[in-house]
Amino acid sequence: MNMSTASYIFGIVSALLILVVVIEMLRRGRLRERHAVWWVVAGVLALIAGVFPSTLAWAARFVGIEVPTNLLFFVSIGILFFVALQTSAELTRLEAKTRTLAEQVALLELRIRELEATKGDDKP
Amino acid sequence: MSSSLAETLIVMPAFREEGAVGDVVREVLEKLPGVGILVVDDGSPDATTEVARAAGARVATLPFNLGVGGAMRTGFRYALQNGYRNVVQVDADGQHDPAGVPALLAQLDEYDVVMGARFAGEGDYSVRGPRAWAVKVLSSILSKTAKTKLTDTTSGFKASGPRAVALFAEHYPAEYLGDTIEALVIAAKAGMRITQVPVAMRPRAAGVPSQNFVKSAAYLGRAGIALVFAYIRPKASYRTGDQT
Numbered sequence: 447m448n449m450s451t452a453s454y455i456f457g458i459v460s461a462l463l464i465l466v467v468v469i470e471m472l473r474r475g476r477l478r479e480r481h482a483v484w485w486v487v488a489g490v491l492a493l494i495a496g497v498f499p500s501t502l503a504w505a506a507r508f509v510g511i512e513v514p515t516n517l518l519f520f521v522s523i524g525i526l527f528f529v530a531l532q533t534s535a536e537l538t539r540l541e542a543k544t545r546t547l548a549e550q551v552a553l554l555e556l557r558i559r560e561l562e563a564t565k566g567d568d569k570p
Numbered sequence: 571m572s573s574s575l576a577e578t579l580i581v582m583p584a585f586r587e588e589g590a591v592g593d594v595v596r597e598v599l600e601k602l603p604g605v606g607i608l609v610v611d612d613g614s615p616d617a618t619t620e621v622a623r624a625a626g627a628r629v630a631t632l633p634f635n636l637g638v639g640g641a642m643r644t645g646f647r648y649a650l651q652n653g654y655r656n657v658v659q660v661d662a663d664g665q666h667d668p669a670g671v672p673a674l675l676a677q678l679d680e681y682d683v684v685m686g687a688r689f690a691g692e693g694d695y696s697v698r699g700p701r702a703w704a705v706k707v708l709s710s711i712l713s714k715t716a717k718t719k720l721t722d723t724t725s726g727f728k729a730s731g732p733r734a735v736a737l738f739a740e741h742y743p744a745e746y747l748g749d750t751i752e753a754l755v756i757a758a759k760a761g762m763r764i765t766q767v768p769v770a771m772r773p774r775a776a777g778v779p780s781q782n783f784v785k786s787a788a789y790l791g792r793a794g795i796a797l798v799f800a801y802i803r804p805k806a807s808y809r810t811g812d813q814t
Contacts, residue, residue, distance in 0.1 A: 545636055545744055549644040552610070552630040553651070560628075 457496035465489035481536070484529045491521065578675060578729075579606040579654035581645030582627070583638045584662035588616040591662040595625035598660065598668045605671075608648055609662065610641040618662075638726070639749040643742035646730070650739045657738075658729045666727040670769035674729035682734040682762035683754075685720060686727030686769035704790040711797065712754050716764040724750040724793075727769060734762050747789075747796045755800035 468485045471477040477485075495502045495518065506514040580598055584591050591609060598607055609622040613635035623629045630644055642659060649657045656678055660666045670686055677684040705724060712723045726749070730738060737760050743752040757764060 545640050548632050548634060548636060549640060549647060552632045552644055553648055556628060556630045556648075 454496070454499070457499075458493065461489060461492035461496045464492060481532070484525055484532065488522070488525045491525075575602055575605040575672075575675075577655040578671075579608055579645065579649045579652075579657050580660050580668075580671070581642060581649070581657050582607065582609045582622075582660050582662045583612055583641035583645070584609050584614065584618050584622065585612040585635060585641075586614045586616055586618065587662040588614070588618045588621045590664045591618055592621045592625040594660070594662055594664050594668075595622055595627045597664075598671075599626055601668045602671055606649075606652075606654055608645055610644050612636060612638070612641045622662075637744055637746065637749070639742055639744035639753075642749055643739065643744070646735055646739040646742060649735050655732045655735070656729060657735050659726055661726050665771055667770055667772060670727065670767075671729070673767050673769065674727075677765055677767060678729055678731040680763070681765045682731045683757050683764045684729040684731075685722065685725050685764070685766040686729075687720070687722035687725055687766040688769065688771040704793050708751060708793060708797065712751070712758075715755060715758040715801075717758075718765055720754075720764070720766050722766065723754060725766075726750065727771075737762065743800075745796060747793055748800075751793060751796045752800040755797070 464485070468477065468482055468489055472479065472482050499514075502514045502518060506512070506517040509517065511517045511520070580602070582591070582594065582598075595607060595609065598605065607627045609618075609627045609629045611619040611622065611629055611631040613632045619629050619631045630648065632641065632644065645659070646657055648654075656675060658671050658674060660668060660671070666686065674684045674686055705722070708723045709721050713720045724747075734757060737757065738753065741756055741760075743749065743756070745752065754764065
């Protein structure tokens, strides 16, 4: 087995591993579909590039990148960037929601306390 | 009269203030008879809630710390839900003299937001170094936005009229420094009329003020960032009106 066969198999196995992990997490409900989109895209792209390395070379030529690996790095960084940005945006929205909930909990608690105080007389 | 004490809610954000909040609540009740008072305990680990309640205030206890902005928005929402026309923010650490509240309320017939500004001569409060420069720069920029001269833009002592209460119940920022700088920009962008009146400030009754150089420099930086983002935020995102 020469070096290129080993790296060929390694590429495919890595891509499959990504997809298996993502799909398994989706299946168990540990990851919501909307958050999984980019990971699935990354896994599928890695699989295509792994099985047919010529597609990577072709795509690199098409956009004018001399070394195909550079296209791979560029796309990988791009996807990771979008995933991180999406996560930050989601976190911001969650924080805003949590804040609103906390405020309403505080007000509801106060209201319950006052309601109980007014009807406390006819209770033992 | 639109700005009577009975229609006014004193909102007091309190974090770790068990040492001071009791006296401040009692002082407010004594100096401002008939006023509504809501202490918002901002997730304090100490006995702030119990102390404030024992002193005679209504207390809303946040389940965790949200910062002054979160505590104040809780207060604005409470005011809106319970029919208070005006909200006056008074700090729980005793820095703000409740005797100054009527002076703020008196301006609410004409204005939507009234800032209580500390200035030279009244009280014995002063800032120095980078923090003082920051206050100066902020003041000149915000004065232009608010179309009135503001000298103390980071003052927590302020009164909001009905229009401002409706706006802030929805859009009071929770970011660090958002409750002062960004809230002013939001108010100005939403067309609120803003003014300031001089008030005396007292030294804190308890707790330590942050005055060292590194903290002041960090303050300047964060204030700048808060200011930039407050300005570039789209104006259309601030709904005004009577939604509850």
